[in-house]
Amino acid sequence: MRTAPDAAAISAPDSVRWASVHRPRVWLLLGLGAVITAGLVASVGRAPRPQRLTPATASQAFGMDVTPPGVCAVRGKVRYGTAPVTAGRLLFWYDTGPVPVPAEIKSDGTYLARQLAPGKARVAVLLDPKGDLPLPRGSVGPSVRAALSGDGPAATPKGPPPPQGNRRARPQIPSSFIRQLTDFVVPVQATGLHKQLHRKYAAPFGPDTPQVEVKPGVTEFDIVLR
Known part of the structure; x- marks a missing residue:
């Protein structure tokens, strides 16, 4: 079963x-x-991603109104007449202030300015490392060496005034930025000419200041000094 x-x-x-x-x-x-x-x-x-530099944060970092770096570039050659200018720095200024990334003038007169914003800009041509800098009054004196070392005779710089609403404050320009503007050596035989041209072209809003329309990508722009 x-x-x-x-x-x-x-x-x-x-x-x-x-x-x-x-x-x-x-x-x-x-x-x-x-x-x-x-x-x-x-x-x-x-960690959070780094934030893009804004006009407010840039101004706080440099103690003056500055234009945040962009993605455009300008390149060309700096000449005095037909001869190349062999040393110096270029600082691009917009209505909102300079882009705090100076461009180097190389020994053959060529330059490449990076991290610029699109739009109309004036170009301060710095040719004397010991001359006046185009910075707000009260930030540094006419002698850059005295400004970096902390001594030297007191003087009133010829740069633009401090931002509106803060005219009594002394802008705290980073010493590293000043060194970027002045870290070049002028050939001995050209010292006199460089000083003369610096007084004429270092001011960002002078009558002879070069102006350029910065376009997206790379803009070609030669600077001829007279």
Whole structure:
């Protein structure tokens, strides 16, 4: 006489089947959950991305109104008549202030100004490392060496006035920025000419200041001094 199959014998194949099919799915779900959790934790602890420089933060950093750096560039050659100018710095000024990234005039007279904003800009041509700088009055004196060392006779710079609403404050121009403007050497035989041209072209809003329309990409612009 045939007897009914034992209950354990019937359930055993189902248990094996569940273990072989459902258990990998459970581990897969648990693994995905762990990956998602780790990603959330990492995103919470990750440092925030640096914010783009705004006029407000730039002004706070330099103690004066400045134009935040952009993505445009201007390149060309600086000449005095037909001869190349072999040393100096260029500072591009907008209505909102200068872009605090000066351009170097190389020994062949060429220059490449980067990180500029699109729009109309005036170009301050700095040719005397010891001359007046186009900075707000009260920031540095006419002698750059005295301004960097902290001594020297007191004098009133010829730069533009401090920003509106803060005319009594002394702008705190970073010494590193001043060094960027003055870290060049003029050939001995050209010292007199450089001083003369500096007095004429270092002012960003003088009658002889070069002006350029900075366009997206790279703008070609030669500067001819007279």
